[in-house]
Amino acid sequence: MKIERIIFLLITIILIGVGCKKKQTFQKIKPTLLASCTCGAEKLNADSKRFDCGNNITCSGVDTRTEEKVRSGKYAVRLSNDFPFSMTFQFDDVKQGEYFETSVWYFGENGKSNIIASDLSGKKIYIVENRIAKIENGWRLLKLKFSIPVYENTNSIKIYLYCQSNKPTYFDDMTISRYNIRPRSKKESALYLEYKPEQYELFRSLKEKILEAFVIDNKEKEWVKANLFYENQKYKTKIRFKGDWTDHVSSDKWSFRIKIKDDSWQNLRTFSIQSPVVRDFMHEWVLHKLFTYEDVLTTRYEFIPVYVNNIYTGIYAYEEHFEKQLIENRNRREGPIIKFNENDMFSKSKHEFKSGRNVRLPIIQASEILPFGENKLFADTSMKRQFEIAQNLLNAYRTNALSPEDVFDLDPLAKFYAIISLTKSYHALAWHNQRFYFNPITQKLEIIGYDGGDPHGYSYGWVKPAIFGDFEFLHGIKDANFDENLYNFNLNLFKNKTFLNLYVKYLEKYSNPDFITAFKQSINTDFEKNLNIIQTEYPDYIFNFEKLFTNAQNIKKAIEPYKKTISKNDYIDKFETLKTSSFDVNYDFFYDKLMLKAYKKNIAKDSIKIQIASFISKKIYIIGTEDKQGIIHKFNNEVAISQYKLEPIYCEINCHDGDSLIFYSQSKDKLQKVKIHDWQIPNSNIPFQQLFLTNDIRNIAIFDEKNKVITFKKKTTISKNIIIPSDYSVIITKGSSIDIVNNAVFMTFSPIQIDGTEKEPVTITSSDGTAQGFTILRAKGKSHLTHVVFDGLNTLNYNGWNLTGAVTFYESDVEFGDCTFKNNKCEDALNVIRSTFDMKNCIFNNIFSDAFDSDFSDGIILNSRFEKIANDAIDFSGSNVKIEDCNIVNAGDKGISGGENSKMNISDIIIKGCNIGIASKDKSVLEVNNSTLENCKYGFVLLQKKPEYGDASLNANNIKLNNCAVNHLIESGSDFYIDGEKIIGKEKKLADIFYK
Structure with missing residues (x-):
């Protein structure tokens, strides 16, 4: 009996332990009305010093009570510049994330009346509202909705009326509702971000450092673990601050980069969230849609409500990061994405802010060209080689070694610049904002359009012409807002006739009002959806398409004069005098580490050739390298490098492998180090x-x-x-x-x-x-x-x-x-690839790997035969294809494979002796009719291979499955129908079986 009790207790303990280890699910807090009241100035409290608003809530302002003008009842309040405040409510024990809705009717001068929410001192204003929601019989309704910032510690707030009019203004029927969190509509889908209190404190401390430093340094971009929730789905993530300037953290909406582990959200693996203000609300969204409309590469960019640790933080913009999913989603083959390193520019700005002295340095000339996703990229030797070619191309453009048509895919680049002119999104043209995709097939760089919206307004004030590139207006102008680096980086393009001809072609196209009308109609549904999302927090925000029509009209007027300008032989020579030709020589030695660049060329296992480029305006001395453990390996002799004089000084050193290069410029007691990049210095290869x-x-x-x-x-x-x-x-x-x-x-x-x-x-x-x-x-x-x-x-x-x-x-x-x-x-x-095709009566025989591989194409295959295929007979990705009357015999892997959102209509096919007869993967939809699958190990297989795609689908009718070891293998979530009957998928992670 004792033994039985002991066993029972052990089992109980084990079960309790198992229960304790069960993953916690995210519990959304239910919105609850904490308090509400209505004040029409009708009732006073016991001592007649305050208005009694019901539910034990009172407010001040009895001395402004009047019978002169009322909306309802007997009383209202009368305000003007002489008596500007009234109906002041105080709420105590306020928690982060609490949500308030308040409204009041007023009669008087328009635009001079406000509802204000602030701390008790009135010094910290949370929100001011003077926008009219409704008008009835001359009375105007103001509405104010706000949440207590998630990143603010406050115990008490006040809500009050404020009038700035010289004339009497009357207020009546003020209402306030207080909730624990913002109520959500049933149709609203929101993103929930959850992280630990200690991580919150880390972000707060990082924010303080950022605000002191003026810019966001890489040191402040520290990754922490977090959970993401969306429509009952949990995602394990890492998050960090994102952005360059303090506007990303200065408000109660912090900008985050979010990286999802082994999964995807909205087909995104890595993305950012930030306030819509940062990119000028819908301006950025419309810009991205224009890029998409014209097949210019761009990031996916939308709006969504966000909750942080169950507290509503408002509407955010989310944007995908620069990964291969961006490229593949736009029907391109995977290739490196590159940029100029902007860290030195921001380090320079940070130091200038502290020192109070601006320094002219060759920042663009010295900036390294960096890949996104370096670790993954360099794990593949062919991808690393592609990056080095991409680097060489962009550097050749920077140094004028190659013409633009030899570096860039000029057609989408011309579209990009024409769209920038149409929308006046000049922020996207800054050298440090530009991103490029290297197309491994064409060996050209393709621009990725993004970051055109300016939080300070619709366009840059100094760009006065209708057409960007009409540079003549810059002569003689000494404008503080003029960005010389922006001008210089774009100059080479506008010296190129091939580019200019394409640019004018697209300016003419986009300045046609019919083009804008057609574009507007194509995005209308999504536009209204996203605008409505924004207006839940910014109710008076509007995006006026008339701006585009006006810009188009101005471009249309300017095109003919612009054509004449660029046709002049001396057009190019006029701008040479504006190019930067000198830099500061005497400056703080802090800047030296920004102006020395080191790369490595592997020679042997433990030794490398370090390739150095110096942009330092003084002589420097290299003393050795430092490894990842911090051990310095000194050279037998110091290596001296001459001072920079408008051309970088290059040298190569054979030495012990290292992570950093150690050098000094003034004295040995002021040693500095720079990172040695794991790739070769830009060259002409x-x-x-x-x-x-x-x-x-x-x-x-x-x-x-x-x-x-x-x-x-x-x-x-x-x-x-x-x-x-x-x-x-x-x-x-x-x-x-x-x-x-x-x-x-x-x-x-x-x-x-x-x-x-x-x-x-x-x-x-x-x-x-x-x-x-x-x-x-x-x-x-x-x-x-x-x-x-x-x-x-x-x-x-x-x-x-x-x-x-x-x-x-x-x-x-x-x-x-x-x-x-x-x-x-x-x-x-x-x-x-990216083509249309017709194939009839063709034969594929004795094929080394795949027979017919098609990416992002549309076509038809009729009456063709595939035999002795080592891998896949037909393998399509992102394609729309019809296949009829074909025979496939002895394919080592798949007879037919549809992947990455392909649409395939297959009929009258015979597939024999294959490992897999037909496979549908990654959100592909296959329709298969009147076909035979014989002697295959697997007849049908449906699975999700890539996390950024969805489940697969296949509908089969009148199929003969003869002597297949497994008729169908269906992953859970995939839709498989055979002769109208749905086969429920039960398999998990089939990609691990077939692709690992």
């Missing part, structure tokens, strides 16, 4: 430029310049690189054979027409197996390929410029008829 220098097209092809046609001989051996420029037609006639050898590249920017026949097909092969692909990039017309055999091709792999397809079409529409792809030696036999 740019594959696109190097490849074009080797172009042998003129010696291989036959040019008809009159008709802009390029042809090839019947038998052509290509042993040197071929790059065909745009604006030609490329024709390969029936019976032709092209043999690409000696690692040669075949690339065309013009559409290609290959006219093979059944009896005389065209063969494109590589007899030595070294061909670096058959690549079509941004061809302006549609390509047509008939009876073509692609045999034994590899893909482009040129000094860091790497593609995946033996045959690649990028932003180039194409038709394939009776084509064969076989014996490729790379990841994809055919890769179609």
